[in-house]
Amino acid sequence: MHPITPAMNSFIVTAIGIIHSPYLSREDAPRQGRFSDALVTLEILPEFSEGLQDVEQEPYLIVLYWLDRSDRTTLKAIPPHTGIEHGVFATRSPDRPNPIGICIVELIRREGNLLFVRGLDALDGTPLLDIKPYSADLDSVKQ
Amino acid sequence: MHPITPAMNSFIVTAIGIIHSPYLSREDAPRQGRFSDALVTLEILPEFSEGLQDVEQEPYLIVLYWLDRSDRTTLKAIPPHTGIEHGVFATRSPDRPNPIGICIVELIRREGNLLFVRGLDALDGTPLLDIKPYSADLDSVKQ
Numbered sequence: 001m002h003p004i005t006p007a008m009n010s011f012i013v014t015a016i017g018i019i020h021s022p023y024l025s026r027e028d029a030p031r032q033g034r035f036s037d038a039l040v041t042l043e044i045l046p047e048f049s050e051g052l053q054d055v056e057q058e059p060y061l062i063v064l065y066w067l068d069r070s071d072r073t074t075l076k077a078i079p080p081h082t083g084i085e086h087g088v089f090a091t092r093s094p095d096r097p098n099p100i101g102i103c104i105v106e107l108i109r110r111e112g113n114l115l116f117v118r119g120l121d122a123l124d125g126t127p128l129l130d131i132k133p134y135s136a137d138l139d140s141v142k143q
Numbered sequence: 144m145h146p147i148t149p150a151m152n153s154f155i156v157t158a159i160g161i162i163h164s165p166y167l168s169r170e171d172a173p174r175q176g177r178f179s180d181a182l183v184t185l186e187i188l189p190e191f192s193e194g195l196q197d198v199e200q201e202p203y204l205i206v207l208y209w210l211d212r213s214d215r216t217t218l219k220a221i222p223p224h225t226g227i228e229h230g231v232f233a234t235r236s237p238d239r240p241n242p243i244g245i246c247i248v249e250l251i252r253r254e255g256n257l258l259f260v261r262g263l264d265a266l267d268g269t270p271l272l273d274i275k276p277y278s279a280d281l282d283s284v285k286q
Contacts, residue, residue: 102207129241
């Protein structure tokens with residue numbers, strides 16, 4: 001098996017933009033983006049704007065963002081809808097070792113470096129990490 | 144609007160484990176995990192094993208991993224199935240500013256710190272960043 005060496009254990013992610021949303025704290029935010037009707041704005045930094053070419057052709061996007069107000073030290077979480085403790089990797093808790101949030105959003109429109117989307121639960125000021133086109137074939141399970 | 148300050152622009156992610164797969168190079172790997180039948184092993188580091196509690200109850204997992212053999216400097220990509228250049232954020236190219244891969248996998252079984260999964264296209268030795276339970280309600284689009 002491929003060994004794990006300390007040198008390859010840590011990596012730096014850089015914000016490609018910022019999320020502007022009406023949610024100022026975790027208490028304000030819906031439990032999941034799907035429960036949000038709010039129009040949320042993704043502002044992409046000018047140095048990454050070339051990467052947006054043709055993104056307006058995608059009806060749905062996968063958005064990855066950095067949950068910067070999370071507790072990275074905990075390995076257990078209690079989901080609010082069950083009240084039962086699980087390991088964080090069996091939950092969607094924002095408190096996890098690498099607090100990367102993921103949401104599938106509907107792209108409403110693009111205006112230059114601004115993407116207006118629906119279905120995102122991120123807090124205002126959340127750093128944006130990546131945007132990928134959503135593909136029903138790749139990203140959902142046929143059940 | 145919430146200002147972007149340099150201090151909040153970069154973050155460190157740490158491998159929670161490593162992916163063992165039959166794919167040794169990008170030429171070996173299927174274009175997407177969904178096209179892979181191989182049994183792939185996620186080895187979680189001992190210090191994160193508590194976070195796995197109850198994960199074996201989840202039939203499908205979202206796996207996030209660090210595409211450590213990617214080019215982070217490019218903002219354009221040409222998807223192989225179209226041959227037309229787009230901005231990276233309109234493609235699923237592994238070459239992107241924050242090369243975080245995402246795959247929905249089927250959990251076949253758990254043996255301690257090892258998760259055996261199907262549907263993952265990651266290269267052997269890829270650092271694992273996060274595991275989340277897949278939810279059809281949250282993570283797919285009703286069309």
